[in-house]
Amino acid sequence: MSDRAPDQARDRPAPPAEGQLHTGVHDDVVGHARPGTEAPVLALRPVLLTGLFIVVFVGATLAGLRVYYTRTVSLPLMRPPRDVPEPRLQRAPARDLDAFLREQKARLTGYAWVDREKGIARMPIDAAMARLAAQGDAGFAAPLQPEQVPPLGSRGGAPARQPGRRLERPAVPRRAARQRAARRLRGGSLMESLLPAWLMPVAASVQAAKVDRIFIGLTIISALIVLLVVGLVVTFSIRYRRGSKADRGPLPEVVSREFEIGWTAATLFVFVFIFWWAASAEITAFSPPKDALEVHIVGKQWMWKAQSSNGAREINELHVPVNAPVRLVLTSQDVIHAFYIPALRLKRDAVPDQTTETWFQATKTGTFQLMCTEYCGTDHARMLGRVIVMEPQDYASWLAAQPEGDDLAHQGERLFSARGCSGCHAPGSSVHAPSLAGIWGQAVQLDGDKRATVDAAYIRDSILQPARDIVAGYAPIMPSYAGLLSDGEIQELTAYIRSLGAGPRVIRTPGVPPLSSRVPGNATERSPAMVPGAPVSDTPAPAGPAVRP
């Protein structure tokens, strides 16, 4: 029984017609044991070759990307982070609004060239309205093209009677132009034409337009590949179904290795092309413009807090001006959250005790959903908010209505006196304590031949464990504030000390706003979360509550 080969027991004879081909097909595969025919061997050469290939491949990948990267991006990518945003707008909201209105008024009441080359000029709106009224219905006809070039030296706005000349109507045409520009920027037009509205997420930022373009491109490529595969499978399934009359001659010689190599190369090429496409969009848009409005976002279970460099503080809301770059600096007070605005195609994790950054430029006004997308506990699904993108003038008026001077440094300044720090550390104090003006980023000489650099960690240590590092020449008399100050308050104090500057400077009297609260930060400072390998001279102060549940 035991030496009976199992395949002899096959239940079916070969089909008679082409029996000679079929007979013994399986018998090729299995035969009786011939002990010692072949010992199991480790195929050493393929293993070594594979290893070598991996090393070469990984090396070449790293090197190639490095070259590509340095050519495309100018390092350093990040501007040094600023714990405390510098107020740029709205130091005095009422005054700024006045200036803004003055500027607008000047535009409405004066003459100027809009485009001298094309002969477009601006004129006072009263005069323009009078002329328009005088033209009657003709004034509403579309401007003729092409526009005539005005004679050299003619006064702006004078040849308004010539029918081909277009007058810039204040306010309205500019808005139209902005909308046109916004539509261009959104790039949603392609998507709008392809997809019905309910399939199309609102696209309201420069990034959104890019993401949608790549997404549509990738969708088209994918659809083609799916069609190809499904088409082939279905075609073959029908044509070569069992017993069909289709020709089944031997495979042509070319259909083997060449095909294999061909479609491997083609696939690789397509995939690398998509990578290059997506990666260049990512790289070129990585660094925010220099004049971006800086907004600090803090996530906590289950709400969002936002604070702009201009002092506006909000909860679960973020007001931003349209068509202006906005840089977000995110952190979290407890667990990891993610700040997600689908309409802006923007997402970035908020990680506790680290800062992450991203930026966007909205191109559409409106109210957009803000959501948390990193699972953060019970009410994760209710950690919602909204982002309100406003026209600049609306934003200015909204901003003017916000309480003034509420940024971190100002709060720290108030704490500085409220918690009694100023009793010793203010100039002119009777207690012998080191002045804090201008110490940020400087090296200080400590007792016991130690030196330390003043950074967030140093200040935190000095507040919580004052006896550890004593500045040379001073007595260890400061009490510990551990348990008396929350992490947030320490952060505010740090921000205040930082705002006092990095060099010798006359200390301000607490309570009086600084003339210039330039926020320091030297070139080597980077967010440790963002740039690998960069020297980190500053550890962000922990933001969470002092006691964790």
Added chain:
Amino acid sequence: MSSRVAQSPLSLADPDELALGLPESYLAAGSTLGSWLTTTDHKRIAILYALSVTLFFFIGGAAATMVRLELFTPQADLVGADTYNKLFTLHGVIMVWFFLIPSIPTTFGNFLLPLMIGARDLAFPKLNLVSWYLNVIGGLITATAVLAGGIDTGWTFYVPYSTTFSNTAVTVGVLGVFVSGFSTIATGVNFIATTHLLRAPGMTWFRLPLFVWAMYTTSLIFVLATPVLALTILLVVAERSLGLPIFDPAKGGDPILFQHLFWFYSHPAVYIMLLPGMGIVSEVITCFARRRIFGYEFMVYALVAIAVIGFFTWGHHMFTSGMSPYAALIFSFLSFVVAVPSAIKVFNWTATLYRGQIGFESPMLYVLGYIGLFTVGGLTGLFLASIPIDVHVQDTYFVVAHFHYIMVGATVSAYFAGLHFWWPKFTGRMYPETWAKFAAVLMFFGFNLTFFPQFIAGYLGMPRRYHVYPPEFQVWNVLSSSGAAVLAAAYLMPLGYLTWSLFFGARAVNDPWNAAGLEWRTTSPPPRDNFVGRPAVLGKPYNYHPEGAVPLRDQPRIPSQGSLT
């Protein structure tokens, strides 16, 4: 068919069988509970695994059903927030570690790997039994965590939520995963040793069936990646139970480090779930197209390439976590590269159909569905590898849909394909083919109805792990939940008719599909020692037609009734 057949449901040994002088089947080796719980027969252990894996599949599926029911409306009407969080965590943990990862390797791998290479058993039969116990003990520990109040961290256990903030039974839950990790490591070692040492004479590396290659590469990932998970879990336990500050940012730790460690395991784990399915597809598609596999060497290299490159792409789970943009570029590039061997496999399967004699029995239907679902799942992976798109759809339903297409659509289709294909070999019985075809088609449509709407909802911005959601997403969730009902029916049907076939199914012949593999060159079900003689291998696998010749027409491959041999 007869009451006579139904008399011996467990042994499945027909008295006439013995009269033919054949050895009795492995099922006849003992029918007591003790004989099953102490067996070292790889085939019986595979059956044990099949039972535990099926149990866990339906536990995880029940949780998924609750989740989909809750998402039918935008409000919270079925369960509250905390319960919902525990449900999707349960679904994820059970499905990933107690169904998807062990599913194909421990059932089909255990049963077929020795058969396919002509061995009598695995290299370490006792270790094999130990790994089943570890798997079950791990599963029971995790189930205890559920009874003790559940876990609400999500299957990813992200710190600091899991270490500092969650008040649920995280420690117990992750310890279950920790224990079951040793089960997979042991299985991996066992398979590697078996493949190296126990191949039959003539079974050279490039004569191995692709399923064996898939098991081999999967085992490599088991052995190399799982220890990292064990370490990571221990660190979480240490932080949570012993108060050692490891990831806690308040004490200088780095929560992102956890994510790196976790995904260094969990991304290769995706390929643990994927590669075995690819192996099954290669076996089934050749059999039902009556062709040799197209480009055997490329298929082998593709498996190896996926296993190797898969280790270097974990960072694409963290593009929005605040990773260096240079690192993000590298991970993005490697994620595109790892898609190339997957694409090659799809093309080769398609080319295998060319000039075949294609039959559409139920395993083939599952496999054709697999190719479609895997193609969609793989291509949406390219979307996620593109950094700008990933920034938008990360942690939305787009990601959920993508990985379900790969891990559920593709892998579970392959699982069912294999189950039907080798069912006659496992049990010696045929299943009702019409029901099976119906289930296969139903599964394909139910799956697409469930998960395709999630791509759209995700791109529109619906975040995952939300139990209440903005009402504009409701239409997609209603579609998805309806599909889930269809899918549940399609998953329950095989449970019914396969169980029925155990008792009333027709006797299977040794090789009902007229397939080429070594596992068909023995009785159905095989004897304890697998082969009657000592098999030796003389040629390449998938020898459905002589090299250079054409495949022949043959009759439909469901015998109406079988003789035993």
